[in-house]
Amino acid sequence: MNSIIVGASAGIGRSLAEQLASLGHNLILVSSDQRDIDCLAKDLSIRFNSKVELFSLDLNNKNTEDLVTYGLSVLNKIDNLFLIAGWISNEDYIGTSKEIINYTLDVNLRSMIFLINSFYPHFEKTGGNIVGIGSVASIRGRKNNCIYSTAKRALEFYFECLRHSKTNSHFFVQFYRLGYVQTQMSFGSKMLIPTVTTNYISNKIIAGLEKDLSCHYLPFWWRFVGTVLRKLPWFFYSKLNF
Amino acid sequence: MNENKVALKEISSVDLQTQGKFRWSQPDRYKSLLSNNKTAIIPQGSALSYVANSFSNDSLTINMKRFDRILFFDTTQKKITVEAGITLNKLYFFLNKYNLFLPIQPGYPGITIGGCIAANIHGKNQYNEGLFENCIEEILLFHPKHGELIISKQQNQEIFDLTIGGFGLTGIIIWAKLRLSLLEENSVNITHEPVDSLYDTATKLQKLSSSYAFLYSWNDLSPNSKYKGRGFIVKGLFTNSPKNKFLLIPEKDLFYPMKFNLFTKQTISIINQIYYFLNSNKTEKVPLYEALFPFVKKRSYYSLFGKTGFWEYQVLIPHNYAEEFCDLFSKLACQNKASISLATCKIFRGSQKYLNFNGEGIVFTFDFLANPSSLELMRQLDKKLSDFNGIINLNKDSRINHETVSLIYPEFELFHKRLRQFDPQRFFQSDFSKRLKL
Ligand SMILES: Cc1cc2nc3c(=O)[nH]c(=O)nc-3n(C[C@H](O)[C@H](O)[C@H](O)COP(=O)(O)OP(=O)(O)OC[C@H]3O[C@@H](n4cnc5c(N)ncnc54)[C@H](O)[C@@H]3O)c2cc1C
Numbered sequence: 274m275n276s277i278i279v280g281a282s283a284g285i286g287r288s289l290a291e292q293l294a295s296l297g298h299n300l301i302l303v304s305s306d307q308r309d310i311d312c313l314a315k316d317l318s319i320r321f322n323s324k325v326e327l328f329s330l331d332l333n334n335k336n337t338e339d340l341v342t343y344g345l346s347v348l349n350k351i352d353n354l355f356l357i358a359g360w361i362s363n364e365d366y367i368g369t370s371k372e373i374i375n376y377t378l379d380v381n382l383r384s385m386i387f388l389i390n391s392f393y394p395h396f397e398k399t400g401g402n403i404v405g406i407g408s409v410a411s412i413r414g415r416k417n418n419c420i421y422s423t424a425k426r427a428l429e430f431y432f433e434c435l436r437h438s439k440t441n442s443h444f445f446v447q448f449y450r451l452g453y454v455q456t457q458m459s460f461g462s463k464m465l466i467p468t469v470t471t472n473y474i475s476n477k478i479i480a481g482l483e484k485d486l487s488c489h490y491l492p493f494w495w496r497f498v499g500t501v502l503r504k505l506p507w508f509f510y511s512k513l514n515f
Numbered sequence: 516m517n518e519n520k521v522a523l524k525e526i527s528s529v530d531l532q533t534q535g536k537f538r539w540s541q542p543d544r545y546k547s548l549l550s551n552n553k554t555a556i557i558p559q560g561s562a563l564s565y566v567a568n569s570f571s572n573d574s575l576t577i578n579m580k581r582f583d584r585i586l587f588f589d590t591t592q593k594k595i596t597v598e599a600g601i602t603l604n605k606l607y608f609f610l611n612k613y614n615l616f617l618p619i620q621p622g623y624p625g626i627t628i629g630g631c632i633a634a635n636i637h638g639k640n641q642y643n644e645g646l647f648e649n650c651i652e653e654i655l656l657f658h659p660k661h662g663e664l665i666i667s668k669q670q671n672q673e674i675f676d677l678t679i680g681g682f683g684l685t686g687i688i689i690w691a692k693l694r695l696s697l698l699e700e701n702s703v704n705i706t707h708e709p710v711d712s713l714y715d716t717a718t719k720l721q722k723l724s725s726s727y728a729f730l731y732s733w734n735d736l737s738p739n740s741k742y743k744g745r746g747f748i749v750k751g752l753f754t755n756s757p758k759n760k761f762l763l764i765p766e767k768d769l770f771y772p773m774k775f776n777l778f779t780k781q782t783i784s785i786i787n788q789i790y791y792f793l794n795s796n797k798t799e800k801v802p803l804y805e806a807l808f809p810f811v812k813k814r815s816y817y818s819l820f821g822k823t824g825f826w827e828y829q830v831l832i833p834h835n836y837a838e839e840f841c842d843l844f845s846k847l848a849c850q851n852k853a854s855i856s857l858a859t860c861k862i863f864r865g866s867q868k869y870l871n872f873n874g875e876g877i878v879f880t881f882d883f884l885a886n887p888s889s890l891e892l893m894r895q896l897d898k899k900l901s902d903f904n905g906i907i908n909l910n911k912d913s914r915i916n917h918e919t920v921s922l923i924y925p926e927f928e929l930f931h932k933r934l935r936q937f938d939p940q941r942f943f944q945s946d947f948s949k950r951l952k953l
């Protein structure tokens with residue numbers, strides 16, 4: 274199997290890279306800093322004897338076509354595209370700077386749309402999996418993390434469009450709404466609800482391959498939390514401070 | 516857009532003498548690891564040190580556990596390059612597949628390579644193997660003012676010497692290239708030889724020193740034993756065992772202090788007696804993993820001290836003073852009615868440098884219940900140490916101060932001076948470095 278992981282340098286992406294390498298996948302690791310993925314690539318090829326290539330790409334600039342060209346040149350066929358990368362600012366509120374709005378939308382949404390568009394013809398032809406990552410932050414609008422959750426909600430919507438568009442029956446699309454995961458993204462935040470490990474998430478993502486999943490909650494019990502939050506009358510919801 | 520995220524984290528030294536909430540970060544990418552911090556910083560491995568050498572009220576702790584990758588491996592040269600946050604556990608299981616291992620390792624697998632280098636730890640037989648520095652080929656060190664430096668015995672030797680056993684005060688060790696040994700046999704044949712006293716242990720250890728791969732003692736210094744120190748010497752030789760099952764252990768959260776102290780003046784005598792009778796003449800074959808990391812099966816030991824913790828006093832006494840030291844120790848322990856839960860001895864050789872716990876002689880280790888009489892006994896021993904040319908392991912003793920250390924460590928002032936020459940702004944500081952006025 275050949276897989277590309279966008280956002281492989283840390284957190285969920287790194288854990289996924291380790292799990293996939295242990296299963297014998299050939300990998301292309303993508304993130305903005307070459308040094309991190311270079312170290313990870315060395316580690317994975319030493320420990321699992323797998324073929325690991327790297328491609329440094331800042332999702333802030335939209336040269337996603339280069340990744341398709343590179344991916345096909347080194348792997349020939351791509352079976353799985355994992356779009357894991359994400360970014361959140363601690364100044365993400367209504368009225369934040371233009372710079373933060375643009376960066377958040379670029380990394381979490383626009384680059385993902387560009388990447389999907391670039392890879393779409395390949396997957397239509399050969400089949401495979403495109404995996405996207407959303408967040409429970411986009412269940413309902415809040416005053417915190419508003420650009421990030423807007424981007425994630427829009428990404429979710431775009432994945433629905435993708436599922437609707439694809440015609441190859443061997444082409445699968447999975448989209449996950451993640452709860453709190455122990456990574457740098459959630460580091461230092463006080464969580465009301467328990468966090469899960471990156472290994473838990475990456476195992477579930479691997480188990481979900483070859484299925485069509487739209488807006489699948491991980492861990493599953495976030496579905497109930499989500500339902501409660503959505504059903505809560507605005508009068509009460511507006512009083513919540515989280 | 517990549518700043519180091521900071522949290523307040525509950526951290527304690529293993530002896531529980533220093534605890535609190537400290538500013539803590541765990542970078543997982545190079546750009547945040549190498550970013551400029553506004554306050555003093557101090558690197559941290561697994562925080563499995565007895566003393567508070569990886570945190571402080573005024574410093575930001577940089578935990579290295581996310582930097583745990585293998586960057587280079589050559590089975591024929593028997594060399595490996597690893598990031599400093601890798602644990603001995605991860606390394607052990609990787610190397611085992613290639614019949615290789617690290618010849619010098621401390622007693623717990625959760626410890627990181629960065630921690631082994633920064634404390635220049637000793638293994639099960641320092642006399643034969645020396646200190647951890649003997650496994651090191653080269654290191655990549657990061658210092659905010661000096662940038663990234665390759666340091667080794669050949670390159671930047673001055674900084675290399677300050678860094679080995681330098682308790683993280685010269686910078687962040689990013690990776691290290693290590694020398695490995697061939698693992699010809701996967702088990703250790705352990706035999707126990709009874710001894711009558713501390714001094715009997717010291718003389719027997721000296722005779723046995725070059726014949727065993729693993730060599731240390733267990734001595735009973737509980738009140739009922741009249742502080743004589745009867746016990747046994749643990750002798751280990753490599754052997755092959757067809758049935759070699761591995762223990763898999765949780766790497767973190769070694770210690771869960773119990774709400775009450777099981778170790779009291781009364782109970783330590785009973786516990787030591789039972790331990791002695793169960794083990795004094797034992798012979799067994801144990802998997803190498805268990806022999807290297809004996810604390811895996813004895814993890815609960817630390818929790819038995821309860822929330823008040825303990826003090827460890829580890830001293831290196833030259834052979835010619837060993838008898839006098841043993842007599843003095845028994846006398847002072849009797850006078851102070853000391854409560855010692857554990858005593859062990861090892862044999863050392865080598866030359867002492869900077870803050871390294873190294874030299875020729877016998878190493879005596881005592882774990883004291885944390886009470887005023889223990890403190891008084893250690894204070895009295897401190898006073899006598901310079902008469903014996905003895906040194907205290909700074910990495911084990913949470914109370915020793917600058918005055919005592921500068922008296923007993925001949926190169927303490929030199930370390931202080933050279934550290935300041937290398938880093939006049941003293942970017943790297945810990946509770947330990949402040950206590951010793953480094
Ligand atoms: C059960 C147990 C058994 C032990 N057995 C032995 C033994 O047999 N022999 C022995 O000598 N010691 C022994 N020790 C002590 C232990 O080996 C040392 O204290 C070791 O330094 C702990 O490593 P750590 O990864 O937990 O590092 P920490 O405790 O987190 O840090 C220790 C020191 O290393 C520095 N440091 C850590 N990582 C880096 C880095 N990447 N760059 C620069 N500095 C760094 C820190 O600043 C600090 O000064 C034992 C401890 C325990 C708890």
Ligand SMILES: NC(=O)c1ccc[n+]([C@@H]2O[C@H](COP(=O)([O-])OP(=O)(O)OC[C@H]3O[C@@H](n4cnc5c(N)ncnc54)[C@H](OP(=O)(O)O)[C@@H]3O)[C@@H](O)[C@H]2O)c1
Pocket residue numbers: 279280281282283284285286303304305306309330331332333357358359360380406407408409451452453454455456457458459544
């Ligand atoms: N952690 C949580 O609690 C949580 C909850 C819900 C959803 N999620 C989602 O889960 C996914 C993974 O997050 P994580 O928690 O693993 O976060 P993380 O540890 O911060 O990792 C984020 C990954 O995205 C990459 N990335 C960020 N900005 C980039 C850029 N400009 N260009 C290229 N790559 C970039 C990072 O690589 P570089 O920085 O090296 O470029 C890194 O590999 C994200 O989509 C996130 O939104 C996380």
